[in-house]
Amino acid sequence: MPHNLAKRSIKGFAWAASESIGVAAISFVTFVILARLLEPQDFGVVALATVFVFFCNLLTGHTFADAIVQRRDLDPSHLDTAFWSTLGVALVLMAGCLAAADLAADLLGEPGLADVLKWLSLVIPLSAVSSVQLALFRRDMRFDAIARRTLAGRGLGAGVGIAMAVAGYGIWSLVAQQLVGQLATTIALMIGPWRPRWRFSQARFREMWGFGFYVSSAQIVTGAGEQALILVIGALFGSTTLGYFAVAWRTVQLIKSLVSSAVYHVGLSAFSRLQHDTVAVSGAFLKATRISCLAGFPVAIGIALVAEPFILAAFDAKWHASVPLLSVLALELVAASYGMFLSALYRAMNRPGWSLAMSLVYTLAGLAGVLAAAPYGIQAVVAVWVGRALLLMPFHVVLVARLLSRPVAWVSGPAVAPLVAAACMAAGVALVHLALPRDLPPLAVLCILGSMGSAIYVAAIRLLFPGLADLALRAVSMAASPSGKPS
Numbered sequence: 001m002p003h004n005l006a007k008r009s010i011k012g013f014a015w016a017a018s019e020s021i022g023v024a025a026i027s028f029v030t031f032v033i034l035a036r037l038l039e040p041q042d043f044g045v046v047a048l049a050t051v052f053v054f055f056c057n058l059l060t061g062h063t064f065a066d067a068i069v070q071r072r073d074l075d076p077s078h079l080d081t082a083f084w085s086t087l088g089v090a091l092v093l094m095a096g097c098l099a100a101a102d103l104a105a106d107l108l109g110e111p112g113l114a115d116v117l118k119w120l121s122l123v124i125p126l127s128a129v130s131s132v133q134l135a136l137f138r139r140d141m142r143f144d145a146i147a148r149r150t151l152a153g154r155g156l157g158a159g160v161g162i163a164m165a166v167a168g169y170g171i172w173s174l175v176a177q178q179l180v181g182q183l184a185t186t187i188a189l190m191i192g193p194w195r196p197r198w199r200f201s202q203a204r205f206r207e208m209w210g211f212g213f214y215v216s217s218a219q220i221v222t223g224a225g226e227q228a229l230i231l232v233i234g235a236l237f238g239s240t241t242l243g244y245f246a247v248a249w250r251t252v253q254l255i256k257s258l259v260s261s262a263v264y265h266v267g268l269s270a271f272s273r274l275q276h277d278t279v280a281v282s283g284a285f286l287k288a289t290r291i292s293c294l295a296g297f298p299v300a301i302g303i304a305l306v307a308e309p310f311i312l313a314a315f316d317a318k319w320h321a322s323v324p325l326l327s328v329l330a331l332e333l334v335a336a337s338y339g340m341f342l343s344a345l346y347r348a349m350n351r352p353g354w355s356l357a358m359s360l361v362y363t364l365a366g367l368a369g370v371l372a373a374a375p376y377g378i379q380a381v382v383a384v385w386v387g388r389a390l391l392l393m394p395f396h397v398v399l400v401a402r403l404l405s406r407p408v409a410w411v412s413g414p415a416v417a418p419l420v421a422a423a424c425m426a427a428g429v430a431l432v433h434l435a436l437p438r439d440l441p442p443l444a445v446l447c448i449l450g451s452m453g454s455a456i457y458v459a460a461i462r463l464l465f466p467g468l469a470d471l472a473l474r475a476v477s478m479a480a481s482p483s484g485k486p487s
Contacts, residue, residue, distance in 0.1 A: 019147035023154050024254045030158040031250065034165050034173065035315050040243025042171040045110055047246045048234055049117040050178075051227040052104070053124060056093040058219040060086050060128045063212035065135035070211060070272045070347060074139075080199040082208060083132045090128035097121035108235060112171065119175050126182045130189040132196070137189075141269050149188035157181020214352030218343070218359040225363030229385060232370055237378055245378065247315065248325035255299060256336055271341075271348030281349065282404045288341050290414040294468060296337025297418040298425055298457045303330035305429050306449050312442035328382045335389040338415050342396055345403070354399055362392060417468050421460035428456040 035043070064082035068074065098118055105114035137146050161177025169176070230249075234242040274280045303310065307327040311319055346354045369384035401411045432452050436445060461468060 019143065019150050022147070022151045026151070026154050026158050028251075028254050030161060030177065031254075032314055033162055034177075035247070035319070037165040038170060038173070040246075040318075041239045042174060042243075043246050044234060044239030044242040045112050045116055045171060046120075046174045047230055047242060048104075048108060048110060048113050048239075049120050051230055052097055052100075052117060053120045055220065055223055055227055056090070056097065056121075056124045057127055058223040059093065059216050060090045060124065061131055061219075063089075063216035064208050065131045065138075066215045066268065066347060067208040067212045068132065068135040069139045069268055070350075071208075072272075076197070077199060077201045078204050078208065079132055079136070079194065080197050081201045081204040082135075083196040084200050085205060086128045086131050087125065090125040094121045094124045097124070108231075110234075110239060116171065116175055120178060123178055123182045126179075126186050130186040133189050133192050133194055136192075136194055138269055141266070143266065145192075146189070149191075150185055153183075153185025153188050154181050156184045211347075211350075211352060214356045215347060218352070218355040221356065221359040221363050225359075225366050228363075228367055229370060229381075232367075232374065233378065233381065236374055241321075241378055244319065244321040245325055245382075247311070247319055247322040248329050248382075251310075251326055252303070252329045252332065255303065255330075256333060268344040268348055271344055274348075278404060281345070282406060285341055285345055285400070285404065286410075286414065289338065290417075290468060292337050292340040293414050293418040294461070296333055296340070297415075297422040298453065300330055300333030300337065301422045301426050302429070302450070302453050303333070304328070305426060305433070305453070306446055309442040309445040309449070313446050324379055325382050328379070328386055332386045332389050335393050337418075338393060339396055342400070345400065349403060351403065354403075358392075358396065358399070361395070362388065365392065417461065417465040420464065421457050424460040425453050425457040429453045 064086050068078065068082060071078070098121055101114040101117040101121075104117060105111055134146065137143070157177045157180040160180045161173045164173035164176050230242065230245075233245050237245075270284060271281055274284060304327045307330065308320075308323045311323050311326060315322075343355050346352060365388045366385050369388055370381050373380040373384040397408055397411045400406070401408045404411070429449050429452060433445075433449060436448065440448075
């Protein structure tokens with residue numbers, strides 16, 4: 001990767017990760033506060049409504065936006081066509097949610113779902129309005145502008161949600177949090193040099209749709225599979241069990257979102273600029289995947305090991321049923337860490353159909369396994385869902401090896417060192433946990449195990465794989481340096 005692009009990518013990732021971490025921190029703190037003020041059923045009902053809104057946002061958020069980022073040549077008619085197409089689709093989807101809200105509530109046996117879904121459907125056009133401006137920021141790698149605007153909007157939404165919960169508005173505090181947060185974020189993002197004009201080009205639409213169809217379809221399939229899991233749990237086990245699942249699921253999703261969004265958008269921007277240089281793309285992908293595995297593997301295994309003290313410390317005893325669910329769900333982060341750059345790589349190299357094909361395989365395998373495991377309980381459902389993510393990862397390894405003309409061992413290599421070090425960490429944490437007094441407060445247990453696990457992992461990497469440790473330190477130094485150079 002050219003040095004200047006490497007600097008911009010690392011600085012962009014630092015800003016994008018700061019945004020993701022900030023949003024996750026705001027969401028998690030807000031979630032913890034609201035979990036103590038509201039009931040599990042409130043979260044369950046909102047989770048059901050969010051399924052429909054999330055599914056719609058997948059279609060409006062990626063179809064044209066990613067095409068804007070990936071294209072080498074872009075003119076104003078591309079942008080105007082993308083804006084009006086995205087907004088038009090969003091309004092149609094909002095109307096569909098409004099029309100289907102009562103039927104969805106009846107089918108799922110949750111009367112309160114209808115009104116919640118009707119209000120949350122407003123998020124769809126609000127998000128669509130800023131999609132092109134967001135894509136332009138990403139294309140220019142101006143992730144600092146995105147971070148500032150997004151954090152301001154999410155912070156305002158969180159404040160409104162907490163204030164309403166304290167005032168006794170119950171479930172509507174969760175609805176207001178999402179609406180206010182999205183509205184504020186959209187207004188902030190639209191404060192920029194670009195403005196849409198009354199212009200639409202069928203030719204530009206066809207150009208972007210050819211790429212965007214595969215991107216949006218892959219996002220929809222993946223999102224549909226995840227949301228179908230929530231629907232199955234809500235329909236088969238009830239809203240209370242869904243509430244327990246939502247705590248574990250949302251915890252894992254928050255951890256994943258710390259870097260996944262940043263990685264995808266920065267990776268798509270950087271790989272797109274190198275799409276005609278396979279050697280440069282190969283080197284960039286290898287280094288990026290090494291770092292994502294280095295950071296992600298210990299987090300995944302660590303959360304699985306400390307699920308109980310984490311749940312008890314962050315929430316309270318009424319959420320104890322979430323502990324075994326979190327222990328299993330956390331392991332999905334192992335596959336997610338290795339596959340962090342895969343979608344960006346496929347799309348940047350003009351292979352968006354590969355992402356769609358793999359999304360179909362993952363979703364169909366996951367849902368088939370979930371339906372088969374449902375009679376055995378919620379824990380079996382979760383285990384099957386996570387298991388399919390781990391077992392199907394070798395298919396991605398083969399695809400990347402073919403795309404980059406590299407050996408399979410080269411592609412899978414980044415996972416080896418972090419996996420060995422994480423195994424050392426797991427053994428050490430398990431021994432320390434056994435030696436701790438049983439009457440220690442959960443927060444104390446969490447701090448002790450977290451500190452010991454981090455120390456063991458860092459020591460294992462430094463002793464066993466010093467070259468990998470140096471690579472990580474150089475990347476951190478470059479991201480922290482104002483000039484973008486290693487300090």
